[in-house]
């Protein structure tokens with residue numbers, strides 16, 4: 475309890491965001507705070523050398539003192555380097571360290587996250603639209619997996635739509651499928667499903683992502699809470715695919731097997 479209080483106080487004192495208009499590294503002028511995550515503070519800044527707006531991510535000072543904090547930042551940088559020039563991932567533009575700590579500079583994907591679209595804009599998605607988006611995401615994630623990368627944080631705030639094209643951000647928890655040290659078998663089973671160093675974690679997360687989309691058009695008929703399978707009016711074949719993605723039934727072992735299941739579902743739907 476005292477430790478929590480002390481950590482909270484430390485964050486308040488040391489993790490205050492940098493002020494707007496401050497020039498960092500001789501070229502990045504802070505414009506506004508985009509978000510304050512568990513490890514970093516993210517800003518929109520203006521690169522006066524290139525004349526372009528960029529995203530600047532600063533490792534929280536309290537996290538810069540911890541191995542896990544530094545590792546998360548290094549991991550994000552490393553993954554962005556491996557995925558350099560990927561059309562669905564922001565480009566890493568710079569990395570540096572100064573009196574304010576560790577920074578990475580990346581392309582600003584100026585679009586809307588699915589969290590914005592569902593909760594702020596109240597956008598709704600049908601089953602057909604959900605499947606279409608899911609398939610596009612599966613193609614992107616399949617490419618990460620081919621490079622040996624597991625994202626481990628494919629949530630609605632980390633998927634951005636810009637000019638009709640999907641982008642995936644936040645590689646702070648990503649790791650290589652061979653990185654056994656990231657596997658904490660003592661984690662709670664629920665956390666393990668999302669964070670295990672396995673392609674199944676990304677499929678689990680995408681299953682959840684699909685549920686968010688499907689729930690956007692759900693209107694409760696009664697106050698009684700039921701399971702998603704009872705509440706959502708979706709086809710039995712999509713239900714069965716989601717059950718496998720969510721590891722409620724024998725899980726899919728690869729993106730390709732999910733894609734095959736979805737494609738055969740379309741074929742079935744087309745038959746009279």
Ligand SMILES: Nc1ncnc2c1ncn2[C@@H]1O[C@H](COP(=O)(O)OP(=O)(O)OP(=O)(O)O)[C@@H](O)[C@H]1O
Pocket residue numbers: 508509510511512513514515516529531564580581582583584585587631632643644646
């Ligand atoms: N390259 C980017 N382009 C556009 N927006 C971005 C980019 N990177 C991050 N953001 C946005 O900045 C905000 C902060 O993101 P960030 O990933 O740093 O932390 P978080 O998601 O708030 O927290 P956590 O790291 O704990 O998940 C989010 O709203 C995210 O959508």
